[in-house]
Amino acid sequence: MAPILDIKNLYKSYGATEILKDINVAIEPGDFLVLVGPSGCGKSTLLNCIAGLEPITGGAVHINGKNMTDVSPKDRDIAMVFQSYALYPTMSVAKNITFGMKVRGVDAATQAAKLAEVAAQLQIEPLLNRRPGQLSGGQRQRVAMGRALVRDPALFLFDEPLSNLDAKLRVEMRTEIKKLHHNLGASMVYVTHDQIEAMTLATKIVVMKGGVIQQIGTPAEIYNTPANLFVADFMGSPAMNLIPASVRRDGAFHRIEIQRDSAEPLVLADQRPLNLPDNVIMGLRPEDIAEAGFRAGAEVQEANCLIDMVEPAGADTYVVSQLGGKQVTARLHAETSARAGQAMNLAFDLAKVSYFAPETGERLN
Known part of the structure; x- marks a missing residue:
């Protein structure tokens, strides 16, 4: 046609x-x-x-x-x-x-x-x-x-x-x-x-x-x-979280390390067959960061994060945490127990992660 x-x-x-x-x-x-x-x-x-x-x-x-x-x-x-x-x-x-x-x-x-x-x-x-x-x-x-x-x-x-x-x-x-x-x-x-x-x-x-x-x-x-x-x-509201991270090869997978102000770095293991440089910008939509226990799958990994802010928005509640020197927004269900100033386990869906080159901004995966 x-x-x-x-x-x-x-x-x-x-x-x-x-x-x-x-x-x-x-x-x-x-x-x-x-x-x-x-x-x-x-x-x-x-x-x-x-x-x-x-x-x-x-x-x-x-x-x-x-x-x-x-x-x-x-x-x-x-x-x-x-x-x-x-x-x-x-x-x-x-x-x-x-x-x-x-x-x-x-x-x-x-x-x-x-x-x-x-x-x-x-x-x-x-x-x-x-x-x-x-x-x-x-x-x-x-x-x-x-x-x-x-x-x-x-x-x-x-x-x-x-x-x-x-x-x-x-x-x-x-x-x-x-x-x-x-x-x-x-x-x-x-x-x-x-x-x-x-x-x-x-x-x-x-x-x-x-x-x-x-x-x-x-x-x-x-x-x-x-x-x-x-x-x-x-594109997207709220926008995609764009988090600076460093990458370490660990056998078949990559260790994605994200710096945190007041705690040990957050370490996530991406097991996909990727070829990533030492430094990346990790992109993850707010809906791909959930409350622990609410997201299943082989690529889902949990980490304890300090919650800075809680924003109720009707059907959803947005919580904000600091990762890699950036405000990171997670989209949780309306009845979440999240409280500002308290830590909670968040689940990161690594199957949904986009990686970008910090220098050019181009997509890497």
């Missing part, structure tokens, strides 16, 4: 300043691609390059097998949903949704049929005669999505569409967009700085930093096997 979107060796500069550097990414029809990264990483610029709103400096953008590099936005078979909604304030909701079809000369009967179909899909039938000023943020977002849906494009582009909504509404609209993707089987590219949004929506994630792609993968790949320290730290 040919990719619906294929970006090859794309560069974007403003004068001498390179914004995007050698971007290569392709998605299949029906994929939901999320571009994620901190502010200023180039993700919105990349979306604008796909849309044709920004000219590219080098490389090519193919949509549906056609080179779109010199094609104007209106001829790219795309529909875009912006953060600002970009609705016409003097037009009714119905006219906002059908305006693009009217401009393209679509007949009135087709316009009416499309409008009815999309309004039912987004549950906005009661709003069709209102104006944007009479709508809530979530309702405006639905109208903006409706206007994109009636185009039935090859590619939907979303530029931080939920960032103006409050937290509860964001979650609802996220579910709505996921349902839409599932029901339509549409191809979507979505920009966000919210890594939870990225993990929830995507079939494929592109993590960006400084105009460079750091990793491309499924949500599970990005979360479980981050390519470098940046991805490990950026």
